[in-house]
Amino acid sequence: MLKNTITGILILSCSGCVLLEKKDPIPVIDPADAEVPVLLMPTATAISAAECAGDMELPVELSRKFTAVSDPELLAQSIGDANEGKLCQGQVYVAKQNTQVMLFRGWNASNPASEFGEWWALKSPRGQIAQYRSDYQICYQWSPLDKMTLCSLKAGAKVVIGTGQSATCSSYLDYPSSAKKQVYLVNANADLFDCSSYNAEFNWTPIISN
Known part of the structure; x- marks a missing residue:
């Protein structure tokens, strides 16, 4: 599953086209974005998309950095059954040239081998660890989350971005599906560069009783 500092966020989206009687003004298009139109391909889900939390739209700042492509095999690898973790719904993308993700x-x-695993986040881990685990369905037995690595994604790298599937960690701990976007990256060692690692430290916040 996934993982403090730095800024720079990302993601993607695209809308269907609607014919209007009145034409809208023609937008100015960045040459880097004009190479390939960003069209969402059909998504795959382990269950009905209506049962997945959230939607498939990427934040505006990310939508211009990816091109949606079709790769049913890669998409299927990222999708999990209910209570299994992985993604509930997803879309395959390729990172565009001259962009930073x-x-x-x-x-x-x-x-140490887990540093470059398959599951990544688009935002730096913040706030309560328990909430982060719930947002990204990270069971306690899978990782103590005591290290974080931040990397840049190479242009041309293929990823799956989607919302999280529910996960069962034990007889007393279940995480529901989540609207938080996750990134599935099969070849992290090859597709990432300029990485920095960070240690987790104790940071206790007082509990305020109402």
């Missing part, structure tokens, strides 16, 4: 991953310091 930052990805974040929280991982397990006792397992």
Whole structure:
């Protein structure tokens, strides 16, 4: 699943076209965006899309940095059944040239090999750890989240971006599906560069009773 500092966020979206009697003004298009039109391909879901939390639209700042493509096999790898984790719904994208996309991953310091795993976030981990686990369906037995790595995504890299599937961690802990966008990246070692790693530290916040 996924993972403090830095800014630069990202994601993508696209809308269907509607014919209007009155034409809208023609927008100015960045040459980098004119190479390939961003059209959403059909998405795959483990269950009905209506049962997945959130939507498939990317933030505006990210939508211009990706091109939607079709890769049913890669998409299927990222989709999980209910209570299994992974994605509930997703879309395959390719990172455009001349853009900067930052990805974040929280991982397990006792397992160095987990630094470049398959699951990443588009935002830096913040706030309560328990809430972060719930947002990204990260069971306690999967990772203590005591390390974070921040990397840039290479142009041409193929990823799946979608919302999280529900996960069952134990007989007393379940995470529901989440609207938070996650990134599935199969070849993290090859598709990421300029990485920085960070240690988690204790930071206790007083509990205010109402």
